Amino acid sequence: MTDLLPSAGAGESLSAPSSASPISARASAPPGARRAVALWLMGVAGLVALMVVVGGITRLTESGLSIVYWKPVSGILPPLSQAAWEAEFALYRTSPEYMIVNRGMSLGEFQVIYWWEYGHRLLGRLIGLAFAVPLLGFALARRIPQGYGPRLLGLLALGGAQGAMGWYMVQSGLVDEPEVSQYRLAAHFMLAMAIFAALVWTALDLLRPQGDPPARAARASRPAVWVAAALLALIAVQLCAGAFVAGLKAGHVYNTWPLMGDRWLPFALWDLRPAWVNVFENPATVQFVHRMTGYALVAVSLGAGWWMVRRDEPVAGTALALAGVCLLQMTLGIATLLAHVPVALGAAHQAGGVAVLTLGMILLHQSLPAREPAHERQPQPGS
Structure with a gap:
């Protein structure tokens, strides 16, 4: 019976560098590149799996509507002073969830749900960096195996779409009823599963032995x-x-x-x-x-x-x-x-x-x- 995870084989040829762009280069990647790229993708897949679990905890603790805006860049910093926390809490108090479900919530109680949603969003940003930065490095070093460049760029695009889908889901709970749409939640979750699946599948492709009859x-x-x-x-x-x-x-x-x-x-x-x-x-x-x-x-x-x-x-x-x-x-x-x-x-x-x-x-x-x-x-x- 085959092992659950195959190891990379030695059938990787080395060709002269191409003048094409690094990601779409026709030249073969150097020996060991397949395994290196596969292990990187497995690591990113692990982060996505963690993101799914953290997202579940955020939902179960009813923390997902605690941040009522989406600022992909400037929103990376949490409140760092008492005044900033008061301002953040004031924004939350304008939301349907506060007015219908959590009226009378204290600042300390708000901070608990805020940190779960903030952590969920921060992990999403970290996953983006964990994918984009090594991708650029592998491309510049011409270590992306032939044929995998478009697939990796597609994964990068899916990651960006997932961030937008997450905010689209949250928006549905910021009007009238403080409940996110189950359709948008399902789309957000299944897109995460699709990204995870694509990462793992691509890694398995790269780890499959080459030239081994x-x-x-x-x-x-x-x-x-x-x-x-x-x-x-x-x-x-x-x-x-x-x-x-x-x-x-x-x-x-x-x-x-x-x-x-x-x-x-x-x-x-x-x-x-x-x-x-x-x-x-x-x-x-x-x-x-x-x-x-x-x-x-x-x-x-x-x-x-x-x-x-x-x-x-x-x-x-x-x-x-x-x-x-x-x-x-x-x-x-x-x-x-x-x-x-x-x-x-x-x-x-x-x-x-x-x-x-x-x-x-x-x-x-x-x-x-x-x-x-x-x-x-x-x-x-x-x-």
Whole structure:
């Protein structure tokens, strides 16, 4: 069975420098560049995972609306004096959240929620620097492997879009009702997951052994590839369902298990019209969907693991690991629900979602056949 994380091989050729731009240069990167870039991307992915967890804590502590403006550059400094804190608090007191939910809050209480939102935003800025500065360094040193420049620039653009999406989400809670739109929250969360997935996938591409026929031969069968792809798609659906649970605070609706209240199917499932709106706007239905997709994910992952072991697929070990993590994640979700969503368990459950996504990507990546860059392919006889 293959290892969860492959190591970079030695099939990296060294060519003369090109006159093209550093990021789009046609010359091959020097030996070791693939691994260096991959490790950097893994590090940034780790920061994004941390950002997801901190974002979850910010939401669970109801801190996300404590900063009522978006200043990407000047907003990097927090209040540094009593007068600055008073001014910041005065801004917050004009918000719907203060007037409807937190009227009478003290400055000290405000500072607690302020620091969570400030930390969330600061971490976002640090991630931007952790990506952009090394990217420039790798480009100037011509250490970006051929074909990866556009992908890395695309990731940089996605990071900028995520910052704008975060503010777009916060804006929805600064008018009338002090609740962010569940649609915008889901978009913000899924974009973060997409960035994380792209970082990890690109790193796995770079770490895959190059020019190693035995490594390329031990690949999963075509049916196993389809099973792995289906699992990853189901994971994405479950993550999105979880985002809607968070956006509607649906985890507080039915804090019982396995029943929802005293029924398997609560009466409130289809209260809204048209019926499809319930899936996105009815807390009871949203929690029900998240439960059902969770059960489906555990069942499918366990079945896939058993099936791959029976077929002696080379990725069977990873499939079993994914099934185990899915089972643990469901158990954690049930515990979070029964405990009425405490901050620690809620944050752990969100981190578990990142772990499930990571293993799902590793499984699919291992299942796919290796692809060599065009400049490294060996000419076929007679060509």
